[in-house]
Amino acid sequence: MQKSAPLITPVLIAGCTILMISFAIRASFGVFQIPIAEEFNWPRAEFSLAIAIQNLAWGIGQPIFGALAEKMGDRRAIVAGALVYAAGLVLSSFAVSPQAHQAYEVLVGFGIAGTGFGVILAVVGRASSDENRSMSLAIATAAGSAGQVFGAPVAEWMLGFMTWQGVFVVFAVTILAVLVMLPLMRAPAPAGRAVLEQSMGDALQQAFRDPSYALIFLGFFSCGYQLGFITAHFPALVTEMCGPILPGGVLHNIGITTTSALGAVAISLIGLANIGGTLMAGWLGNRHSRKHLLAGIYAARTVVAAAFMLTPITPGTVLLFSVAMGSLWLATVPLTSGLIAHIYGLRYMGTLYGIVFFSHQLGSFLGVWLGGRLYDLHGDYSLVWWIGVGVGAFSALVHLPVRERPLAAA
Secondary structure, eight states, X not given: OOOOOOSSOHHHHHHHHHHHHHHHHHTTGGGGHHHHHHHHTOOHXXXXXXXXXXXXXXXXXXXXXXXXXXXXOHHHHHHHHXXXXXXXXXXXXXXXXXXXXHHHHHHHHHHHHHTSHHHHHHHHHHHSOTTTHHHHHHHHHHHHHHHHHHHHHHHHHHTTTSOHHHHHHHHHXXXXXXXXXXXXXXXXXXXXXXXXXXXXXXXHHHHHTOHHHHHHHHHHXXXXXXXXXXXXXXXXXXXXXXXXXXXXXXXXXXXXXXXXXXXXXXXXXXXXXXXXXXXXXXXHHTTSOHHHHHHHHHHHHHHHHHHHHHSOOOHHHHHHHHHHHHTTSSTHHHHHHHHHHHHHOSTTHHHHHHHHHHHHHHHHHHHHHHHHHHHHHHSSSHHHHXXXXXXHHHHHHHTTTOOOSOTTTO
């Protein structure tokens, strides 16, 4: 009997480590929303626009780094991403105007693209066996959530004894340190002759002519909108809209005495819950229709988000929402990337997923920017939240017509 391929490989370990650190830094930016705005007396929309530009640059950079990895090598793309990421963080620490912040966040966004899902998931996918691929992608995605667990609280903790500028510099050193994992990033899976002979242009034309690719592209928009808004604004929303943390309560007794601290913990809790949710999505993705799982996840997000806003916002509902939304948070990523690999193959998975991911980041841009803009206009986050509920329902519907079978077979 042939021995089954191992699930845990050096490539998976290295990929998880890089994603964990990259996303720990990325997930912490919402913590800096109030400190930076207060130091320079900026409107909320200014720093929100900087984070929105970061998300858009991430989306634009994703297919670029995916193509770079497929043409010049995965590790070179990751090195370039880490260097650009560190440069953006260091330059941001010297910025004293909104325009400078917004310009430097372009570099940060491109850095996240080079050390994020598009490049890493493509390497992990190619290095995984067919029976392990969905679960390997889920584990790598969950590693990004593990970074989110400690990213925001560590940033909040560091702000207690250093400036936000110092935190940015520490983060820059940290992202460069992950490059020690690169010797493990070798994807040995050979491609078949027919796949090797297919050019990137042919693969792109084939995908662009397929209506299912357009539906997947449109459906990923709401994921980015919701994740971008919550990551950037939920700590501030909790700080300003949540009811008080009462002395003598459970939260107060474990050291969470302010709504600001609760906001950082909420982001961490979302990441923690997402580890289980993403792994479950990967396990289910090997056994059930990915498009139906995606439709179910977006429908569940719609219900959870609507219920949160329709009930009084208290410390208890913040924690419940964080766990519920966290279990659905990045569960879409292994299913979406796995769906692309299943339909269009592995050879150009990084580029094809990167283009779909642009839709995700376009949604992130709008979610982050609208969050700040509509807050300044209306004084709260209610309208932008309900827009997120609507686009979530749209994504639940748009996945249903996807034709879930390999394009070559079709």
